[in-house]
Amino acid sequence: MASRVRNQLQALKKVYPWISTPLIISAPMRVFAGPALAVAVTKAGGIGFIGPGASPPDLDIALTESRRLLEQSSASSHSSMQPVGIGLQTFDADLGIAIQAIREHKPYAVWLFAPRDGQSELNTWVQSVKDSSPETQIWIQVGSVMDALSAARAPIPPDVLVIQGSDAGGHGLARGAGFISILPEVADELRDTNILLMAAGGIADGRGVAAALSLGAAGAVMGTRFLASEEAKIPRGYQEDVLKTSDGSQNTIRTKLYDELAGRTDWPSMYDGRNIRNRSTQDQESGLSFAENEKLYKKALTKGNDGWGENGRLTAYVGAGVGLVREVTAACTIVTTTTTSIITTTLDASKMASKTAHPDKKEIEDRTEKLRLAYNKRDIDGALAMFVDEGLNCSAYSISRKSYPNMNKARFEEFLLTMHSKLKHYRHNTISVSGHKEFQAWEWEMVWEEYKKVGQGDSSDGQGVDGQEDSSDAGGATSDIAVETVAGEDIAVEPRKRRRN
């Protein structure tokens, strides 16, 4: 299975040249996942999807905006296609309007979900998308083995099937199961096809992604985790509820109640949605009439952010993994911290496997030990050799002088040079330099050039020093990267903070 997925991933990298693996995908969350989020995820080496808007014409506006954002970065240079995807719920989307936007903006992928009339409705959409933009890849999100097989046997099978488990936030099949059960069954059934599987539902960190990969998924979709990103278009009250809610088993619920309260009676009957339990659900459970509940819900709508919170009544779609979401960060940080922790998780898992029944026990033990040593020694060359030369193609690298207390300036420079020469071939990985500051590898060229300029003629005292995390904005210059040397010893390289007027 692993080699099948590996081959498929290689093929995927040909189609989506900017991606790095393990592959993280941000879900097309209706209204909440706009162009800023999708572009940020793509720039971090994932695949960002724009969610359906409040009304069909919003799609054209969103794709115009994502093109503008992409043109500001070198992530746009791959082809005339836009390196983002779009999500459409076919039961309420407008085919004509959507196809016009797809023809004009050419997103890399179109994600279809929730047909009212099953596979025949999806077939119409797939044919129309392919007619308008043949290179656009087709992703279909399904919640059962049966629907996965219907899609796979269609006249035009999808390139990707997203297997949505019942832990997922937002809408999904009311009769469902976790992806841990259905994904491997689909993988077995489709073993002779080229259809890639992605897992969705309850994944909020590297451990979930590692689990998905071990079941046969080629990548992991996260929705709820990205609700707590700086780029999500989400009301503050809702986002605070996401951060506060723990134990999704008790504090989230699958229900149709919130659709009914919002007057959304058009959802096909087999769907409901997973939300945070709040006063609306509690009142329903304690027997309050729907009419009374609706009245209170409508009142809460007038309260803005206070409609959520302790006595909240408003809808807050989240997955059962919401308890793992504890802070709001930039989307690129979510991608890189997740992929970095996948490596640790798989390392632990492979250690366990090597202690039990793995046939290549010795090889795994050697490999694990080598990687552990590289980590412990903070030996970047060793780690790079593991990650880059051995083809793991890790998506996140971190360089911090704090982590290398014994390294003098000359060695630090050598270190940067090694990164530069190795990573120029891996332009879509993420590098963080000196603490928490992160770059995409495609920015590395700029970082290095700036570093060379500023660093030239700078004398070193040869002493090991702590990294500097708060290098100030050099002001006035238009570059996106600031490089600063302090008293000839500290070196901090960081993305320039945008000047606020």
Ligand SMILES: Cc1cc2nc3c(=O)[nH]c(=O)nc-3n(C[C@H](O)[C@H](O)[C@H](O)COP(=O)(O)O)c2cc1C
């Ligand atoms: C707020 C929210 C809105 C969503 N909207 C959509 C949507 O418009 N279309 C869609 O295909 N999936 C939608 N989903 C479901 C996601 O595609 C995905 O299955 C889900 O987010 C994965 O589970 P997770 O939230 O636990 O990561 C939504 C999910 C959330 C949380």
